[in-house]
Amino acid sequence: MNIKTLYHESYKRGRKKAKMWQWYDNLFLGALIIIFLISLIINDWNVAFLSIVLTLIILLNYWKMILIKIAENNCKKENYDNAHKYTNYILKKDKNNLSAIIKEAEIYKKQEKFQEALNTCNKGLKVNPNNLEILTLKVKILNEMKDYAKSLNICEIILNINPYNPKIEEIKNLIKSKT
Structure with a gap:
């Protein structure tokens, strides 16, 4: 096994672990929102401000992933126009976003628009062959x-x-x- 293969295997294991722990992010966001609501009730404006700022920072860091997840859910419901809308929004902001390109190609494949899916894959391969x-x-x-x-x-x-x-x-x- 060469170093390149070892690196790829290590990277895949790391990605699998990251996907397993995504529930933790949701739990953390939920806790921040609960802290925000409680601090509003007890009129602790400093804690309310800090918790809402942390929540916004987290959401801003994950907005692309959230939109891709929304596109995936729309695709599962066979609402392909909305799914394309979310992936296109990401691609307008970041035309080289591989996650959005992959999701876009998957949506076209589900729609059985194979030529569009193939063109989208080729666009992604220009970013990373x-x-x-x-x-x-x-x-x-x-x-x-x-x-x-x-x-x-x-x-x-x-x-x-x-x-x-x-x-x-x-x-x-x-x-x-x-x-």
């Missing part, structure tokens, strides 16, 4: 479009970046069985 999530999504989109040759080529690219990727190996074998 080695992003495994975008490359994997592109493989799935090309597979839906029945472009198996390009899909297999991208599988090889992914395996060159991350040699141990059982999910891609499985997709690759599935595509080979179709051809």
